[in-house]
Amino acid sequence: MRAVIQRVNRAACTVDGVCTGEINQGLLVFLGVEHDDDDTDLRWLGQKLVSLRIFSDEAGLMNKSIQDIGGNILLISQFTLFAQTKKGNRPSFTRAAKPDHARPLYHKMAEYLSILLEKQVQLGIFGADMKIDLQNDGPVTIVMNTKDKDNH
Template sequence: MRAVIQRVTHASCTVEGIVTGKIDQGLLVLVGIEEIDTEEDMKWLAQKIVNLRIFSDENGLMNKSVQDIAGGILLISQFTLFAQTKKGNRPSFIRAGKPDKARPMYDGMGKYLSGLLEKEVQMGIFGGDMKIDLRNDGPVTIIMNTQDKDNF
């Protein structure tokens, strides 16, 4: 799994004119799922997301997690995080998980994050034409990959 984690002051997802998820201060998480990803990968990544200390404390230092600030999470499925651009100019998405694998993993990630956060995680629509609005705070953007855990 790959994730782009953005600290935001607010974020929302709209599909066909309907808001499917909306948060104030918290994290916008774009997640891509690969065919080789496991439930262990999903749980590892979810734990890292809710415990990342990237919010400012009273001294202005990044010492607080999204849990510490009672922030929200907006989780968006994004297969394009597995784009391969080595050949030509048209990206290949061959490494992205097929919907029958990726959809349950995405839904499971939302449920698992909700349990860890102890509040409902807001979500986009898997496979939908999503419009994401956000205000990146900082900006603070972290990229993680479960297939490279030693570097995260």
């Protein structure tokens, strides 16, 4: 799994003009699922997302997690995070999981994050043409890949 995590003051997802998910302070998480990702990847990444200390403390240092500040998460599926651009000008997405594998993991991630945060995670719609509106805070943007979990 690959995630692009943005610390935001607000973020919203709309599909066909209808808001599917909206948050104030928290994390906008774009999630890509690879064909060999499983529940181990999901649990590792979910735990990292809620524990990542990227929110400012009273001294202005990035020392607080989303749990510490009571923030929210907007989770958006994004297979394009696995774009391969080495050859030619058209990206290849062969490393991205097929929808029958990716969709259940996306929804399981939302359920897992909701349990960890003890509040409902906001969502886009898997596979839809989504419009994302956000105000990045910082800006703070972090990329994580579960393939790196075993590397120190």
